[in-house]
Amino acid sequence: MPAKIEPKINAFADELTTIRRDIHAHPELGFEEERTSKIVAGKLKEWGCEVTTGIGKTGVVGTIRVGNNPRAIGLRADMDALPMDEHNTFDHRSRHQGRMHACGHDGHTTMLLGAARYLSATRNFDGTVHFIFQPAEEGRGGAEAMVKDGLFDKFPCEQIFGMHNRPKLDVGKFAIRTGPQMAGGGLFDIKITGKGAHGARPETGIDPVVIATQIISALQSVVSRNVAPLDSAVISVTQMHAGDAYNVIPQEAVLRGTIRAFRKETMALIKERIETISRGIAKTLGGTAEPDVRVVFPPLVNDRNSVTFISDVAASIVGEENMNREGPYVMASEDFSYMLEKVPGAFINIGNGGGEGGCEVHNPGYDFNDEIITLGATLWSRVVETKLAKDAR
Ligand SMILES: [Zn+2]
Ligand SMILES: [Zn+2]
Numbered sequence: 001m002p003a004k005i006e007p008k009i010n011a012f013a014d015e016l017t018t019i020r021r022d023i024h025a026h027p028e029l030g031f032e033e034e035r036t037s038k039i040v041a042g043k044l045k046e047w048g049c050e051v052t053t054g055i056g057k058t059g060v061v062g063t064i065r066v067g068n069n070p071r072a073i074g075l076r077a078d079m080d081a082l083p084m085d086e087h088n089t090f091d092h093r094s095r096h097q098g099r100m101h102a103c104g105h106d107g108h109t110t111m112l113l114g115a116a117r118y119l120s121a122t123r124n125f126d127g128t129v130h131f132i133f134q135p136a137e138e139g140r141g142g143a144e145a146m147v148k149d150g151l152f153d154k155f156p157c158e159q160i161f162g163m164h165n166r167p168k169l170d171v172g173k174f175a176i177r178t179g180p181q182m183a184g185g186g187l188f189d190i191k192i193t194g195k196g197a198h199g200a201r202p203e204t205g206i207d208p209v210v211i212a213t214q215i216i217s218a219l220q221s222v223v224s225r226n227v228a229p230l231d232s233a234v235i236s237v238t239q240m241h242a243g244d245a246y247n248v249i250p251q252e253a254v255l256r257g258t259i260r261a262f263r264k265e266t267m268a269l270i271k272e273r274i275e276t277i278s279r280g281i282a283k284t285l286g287g288t289a290e291p292d293v294r295v296v297f298p299p300l301v302n303d304r305n306s307v308t309f310i311s312d313v314a315a316s317i318v319g320e321e322n323m324n325r326e327g328p329y330v331m332a333s334e335d336f337s338y339m340l341e342k343v344p345g346a347f348i349n350i351g352n353g354g355g356e357g358g359c360e361v362h363n364p365g366y367d368f369n370d371e372i373i374t375l376g377a378t379l380w381s382r383v384v385e386t387k388l389a390k391d392a393r
Contacts, residue, residue, distance in 0.1 A: 004318075059142065190292075211282050
């Protein structure tokens with residue numbers, strides 16, 4: 001069935017596209033979204049929302065209250081760009097070298113703005129909606145910064161929702177899943193210290209390169225032997241640094257890498273195994289290892305009731321056949337997970353199109369698809385009108 005886009009949103013679709021392209025052309029990195037948050041705050045004020053700025057540095061919250069129903073929900077978009085060069089040549093390409101909206105956060109911001117405009121004009125609900133525009137999603141801790149700044153104390157929400165575009169998922173389709181949907185992520189450094197020596201006299205030294213290779217090998221057994229087969233996890237050693245000369249056994253070696261898992265317990269298990277294995281192997285071979293394993297993102301876990309609710313709303317717009325309620329697990333991480341640890345809710349994927357050969361996010365040729373702005377804004381609006389329906393008290 002053709003998507004039932006709200007006609008009142010369709011009426012200002014061109015303006016939304018203009019906003020989206022303007023933000024795309026002027027990307028800003030995490031916690032530096034001065035221009036973007038100014039645009040967001042300005043539009044929200046213009047349309048009659050209460051506006052609070054400076055939550056989590058550059059974060060913005062817009063609020064609409066209708067009636068005296070104490071119920072409140074939160075809708076969240078992210079605003080930051082990535083530190084990379086854009087290879088596109090269209091008019092709205094990035095004006096800044098080394099900065100690009102390659103994850104579509106320009107589109108997420110615009111879809112939520114579209115809903116704010118429609119909802120503040122129509123006010124066809126009873127309760128409070130908070131539009132949460134967060135900074136620094138791309139690994140810089142923006143969600144955590146907003147939460148620590150008292151986001152949910154100042155703006156209590158009974159439920160929160162987030163949305164991300166998904167390349168290769170057709171335009172007009174949504175996907176979601178209950179429970180863990182996106183992996184938690186972490187980083188590690190392992191500093192190995194041996195004893196430097198002449199390369200021809202290994203018996204006088206302790207070789208940190210050999211220790212490093214043994215640690216790398218042993219780490220391969222963590223996912224295969226310690227993590228339960230039906231659970232999922234990744235440990236990738238992505239950096240190995242040691243030595244400067246052909247004939248010198250170095251004093252030190254450093255390993256670095258990333259870990260991913262869908263459960264907090266699994267993240268904790270992996271952290272413990274990396275620490276124990278690296279220290280133990282280094283000690284056995286006569287050296288020392290100082291592991292530093294840091295969990296950066298918790299896994300993103302969708303609440304069952306919230307998934308059912310937003311899936312029903314999406315199905316009412318695009319049809320059940322276009323609402324995949326058992327969408328794929330994603331090994332990438334997303335820091336909306338911090339907010340979902342505080343308030344139950346769900347994170348839904350909206351198809352960005354592009355088909356099989358479609359350009360993935362974080363690619364220099366990526367662009368958010370303007371065709372889906374009104375669909376995303378319609379979904380956000382219906383979520384509010386359904387959850388805070390006037391006769392639902
Ligand atoms: Zn991203
Ligand atoms: Zn993203």
